[in-house]
Amino acid sequence: MALKWIKILTLLSIGATAVIVSDEASKGKCADFNNTIWIEYKQGTKVQVQYLLLTRKNADCASLFTQECLNHTQQHTAYFNSTLNTIVIIHGYRAIGSKPSWVSGLAQAFLQKEDVNVLVVDWIYGASFAYNLVVKNYKEVSVQISVLINQLTTYGSTLESFHFIGVSLGAHVAGFVGTLFEGKLGRITGLDPAGPMFKNADPFDRLDPSDAMFVEAIHTDSDYFGISIPVGHVDFFLNGGMDQTGCARSKFASMYGYVICDHMRALHVYMSALNGSCALTGFPCSNYEKFLAGQCISCDETFNGTCPQMGLLKNSGITVSPLPKHEKVFLLTTSEAPFCAHHILIELKVSRLEKSAEVQVTLISMSGAETEQKLRLQTDEMIHKKVIGHPECLCKIDSIQLKNTGARFYRQGNIHFEYICISEIPKMRRSSLCVENINIGRGAPWSHDFIQVC
Ligand SMILES: *[C@@H]1O[C@H](CO)[C@@H](O)[C@H](O)[C@H]1NC(C)=O
Ligand SMILES: *[C@@H]1O[C@H](CO)[C@@H](O)[C@H](O)[C@H]1NC(C)=O
Ligand SMILES: *[C@@H]1O[C@H](CO)[C@@H](O)[C@H](O)[C@H]1NC(C)=O
Ligand SMILES: *[C@@H]1O[C@H](CO)[C@@H](O)[C@H](O)[C@H]1NC(C)=O
Ligand SMILES: *[C@@H]1O[C@H](CO)[C@@H](O)[C@H](O)[C@H]1NC(C)=O
DSSP, rough: HHHEEEEHHHHHHHHHHHHHHHHHHHOOSSOOOOOOOOHHHTTOOOOOOEEEOOOOTTTTTTEEEEEEGTTSSSSGGGGGGSOOOOOEEEOOOBBOOOOOOOHHHHHHHHHHHSSOEEEEEEOHHHHBBBBHHHHHHHHHHHHHHHHHHHHHHTTTGGGEEEEEEEEEEEHHHHHHHHHHHTTTSSEEEESOBBOOTTTOOOOOGOOOOGGGSSEEEEEOOTTTTTSSSOOOOEEEEEESSSTTSSSSOOOOOHHHHHHHHHHHHHHHHHHHHHHHHHHHHEEEOHHHHHHTTTTTOOHHHHHHTOOOOSSSSSSOOOOOSOOOOSEEEEEEEEESTTTEEOOOOOOOEEOOOOOOOEEEEEEEEETEEEEEEEHHHHHTTTTEEEEEEEEEEEEEEEEEOOOOOOOOOOOOEEEEEEEEEEEETTSSOOOOOEEEEEEEEETOEEEOOOOOOO
């Protein structure tokens, strides 16, 4: 444990310094995060919290939001409008006490979408250096935030109008604010809620569905920095929730790729979801393997036909009541913004096999987008199913290829398929594209072009 954190501290201190410098250069008299330095930390840093306010009237110049501001004596108070919803953004652990670089992007994404107040919580002074000490601090931060929220309610905001966005450890800070308000806050979104020291914690001490009227979480690194258990009414597990596409696994990859790419992916995908250029919807399933095996292709039973969608729809688009709890939903994403993948179900029936075999299926769109998937075919199963993520919809797929990739390794001969079908889930108007009676010989790829009408 200790060694792991030392490694991370060392790695992060390289990249983050550059961020501080470039940020400071571009700021005029706008309020900004305060950085903590190691000296201050050693002197016994107290938990200090400050708030930055961004609205459509000051979208690119944050003002410091203090309790005096509420008194309407200072000019920038005018920016806070208590009849609007308030987004509260809470960052997580900051290894070397630097400002999180993503804050303004996230705030902008909200402001473009809706006329809201965005309050950014800066608790860098409590969030830096030793992770275990930071975890000790987080409830004190929650208490301070709750004092502010309480005051805002006396100025006309309702508890329901608050939507907390907690990144990593910030998700549990938000959760404890929710506990203090007995679950009456409107919404909490946990972006890869922190796992270390929380997974086995009592629900009182971490984010859980009782913390707000609606709690959702997005999981992208649940085998390392993120939490692996569901903590919301609905929990989106992206690509299984552990390893993200495009985040390099190799230790020779960039520092970012190696250390926090998976963990921060939740934030980047959420920003895309706010952007709203395409839908990111999840399928309820007990685990990822079943989802990939095509056993969870509909939202009918759990959600009465409407799959939960990431973004700002009320209750993520869930219409059933009461809301489910700890409902795991799975989705695939692409490796870059806007991250949306169409879920294509491949179904094939193979004629009797002498021994297990392997084929590669490739889907190709008119635009040239290609998705490949290897399938292991076992002798005791005739029908095989697989869900894959393709950047474009079924109606843009204009060709399918099959290759007998096991010919060499498994010494397999020709394979005969009774049919292969592809369809998009959840089932759309255009149901499926099928080809029947296919022979794939060794070293002879097969392909078929679909005539599409979209
Ligand atoms: C942050 O910096 C500003 C100006 O440098 C200062 O007035 C404020 O007290 C600092 N806030 C905290 C929480 O230390
Ligand atoms: C607002 O500020 C004035 C003057 O500083 C003070 O007398 C008053 O009590 C404040 N009101 C609230 C609600 O804090
Ligand atoms: C606050 O927001 C409401 C609703 O959008 C709007 O009608 C009102 O004019 C706003 N108040 C101020 C001071 O901007
Ligand atoms: C948001 O959408 C715009 C175009 O609509 C795109 O250029 C931008 O990359 C998107 N941002 C994210 C974070 O997806
Ligand atoms: C399910 O949806 C249908 C139509 O969309 C609606 O009539 C019905 O009341 C819903 N059932 C539940 C339990 O919400």
